[in-house]
Amino acid sequence: MTNTVGKAIRKWGWLFALPTFAAFCIGFIVPFIFGIYLSFMDFTTVTDATPVGLANYKEALSDPEFWRALGTTVLFTIVTTIIINVIGFAIAYMLTKAIKGSTLFRSVFFMPNLIGGIILGYVWQLLLNGVLSKWGASLTFSEKYGFWGLVILVSWQQIGYMMIIYIAGLQAVPSDIIEAAQVDGATGPQRLFQVILPMMMPTITVCTFLTVTNGFKLYDQNLALTNGAPSNKSELVALNIFRTFYGRVGYEGVGQAKAVVFFLIVAAVALIQNKLTTSKEVEV
Template structure:
C-alpha cells in the first residue's frame, strides 16, 4: 500500500503542487516583480508608467522623514523584541511548572493576539490618553509618548503568542537531560541558563524572527494609535511608505521605491538574526 502511494505521489506531484505554485506566482512573485519595476517609474496606474531610472530612490533616500522613520522603527523593534521574548519566556517557564489554573491563564494571555491591530490601536489610545490626561498631555503630544504607547500595545498583543511557542518548546525538552542536571546537583538558575535556554534555541529563533519582522512591518497599530503625530515624528516605516504613496500626488513611484528599500532592509536584518540564532542552536 505504502509503495503504491509513493509511486502515485512521484507520478502526480506536479499536478498537486500546481495550484499552490500558481497562487504563489499570482499572489506574491508577480506583484513583487511589478512593484520593483514601478519603483523605477513615475506612474499613477500600470498603464501610464514612465521610466525615470533611479530618481525615485534618490528622492526617497534624501527624505529626512524617511530616515527618522527608519531610526524610530529600528529602536522600536529592538525594544519590543527584547521585552516580548523575555516576558513571554518567563511566563512560559512559570506555566510549565505546577501552577493552579495555568490553562486558563494561557488562554487569557493569548486572547489579545486574536484582536485586530486597528481595534487595539483605538482601544489603547483611549486607555493611554485617559492616563496621560492627569498630566494634561496625550499620545500625540510627543513622539516619546507615542513610542512607549506603541511598545505597550505591541507587547500586550504579542507576548501571549510567543508564550505559546515557548511552552511548546519547553514541553518538548528531553526529560533525561533535565533529570541528569538535577541529579548532578544543578540549581534552578544553573539548569535554566545552562540547560533549558540552550535547548530552547530553536523556539527562541522562531520567536525572535517573528518579533523582529512584526516590529519592522507594524502599520495598523501605528495608524490607529498616533497616525504619526506630532508632525510625523511617531511615524514608522510602513506608515511613512503609505503616506508617501497615497498622501502625496505624483509621489507614487517614490513610495514604491521606499517599499523596495524597506523590503531589502527587513530581509537583510531577518537573515542576519536568523543566522545568528541558528548558529546558537548548532552550538547547543
C-alpha cells in the first residue's frame, strides 16, 4: 500500500504543485526579471521604455540620499535584530517555565503582530508625539526621534512573533540533556549558555534571518510614522526607493535601479548571516 501511494505521488505530485509554481512565476519571477530589464531603461510607462545602459545605476549610486538611507537602514536593522531577538528569547524562556497564565501572556505578546504596519505607525505616532510634546519636540523634530520611534514600534510589533518561534525551539530541546547537565552540577546560567543556546541555534538562525530581512525591507511603518521627516533624514531604503520611483518624474528607471541594488545588498547580507549562524549549529 505504501509503495502504491509513493508511486502515485511521484507520478502526479507535479500536477498538484503546478498551480503554486505557476502563481510563483507569475507573481514573482516574471516581475523580478522584468524589473531588472527596466532598470536599464528610461521610461514613464512600461510601453515607452528606451535603453540607457548603466546610466540609471550611475545616477542611483551617486545619490547621497540613497546612501544615507542605506546607512540608516543598516543601523536600524542591527539595533532591532538585537533587541527583538534578545527580548523575544527572554520572554520565551520565562513562558516555558511553570508560570500561571503563560498561555494568556503568549497571546498578549503575539497580538501586536496581527495589526497592520500602517495602522501601528499612526497609532504610535500619536503616542510618541504625545510624550515628546512635553519637551517641545516631535518625531519629525529630529531624525534621532524618528529613528528611535521606529525602533520602538517595530520591536513592539515583532517581539511576540519571534517569541512564539523561540518557544517552539525551546520545547524541542531534549529534556534529558538539560537534566544531565543539572545532575553534573551545571548552574542555571551554565545550562542556558552552554546547553540550551547551542541547541537553539537552528531556531536562532530562523529568527535572526527574519528580523534582518524585515529590518531591511521595512516600508509601511516608516511611511506612517515619519514619512522620512525631517528632510528625508529618517527614511529607510524602501521609502527612498518609493520616493524616487513615484515622487520624481523621469526617475522611474533610477528607482528601479536602486531596487535592484538594494535586492543584491539584502541577499548578500541574508546569505552571510545565514551562513554564520548555521555554522554554529550543533547536532543532537
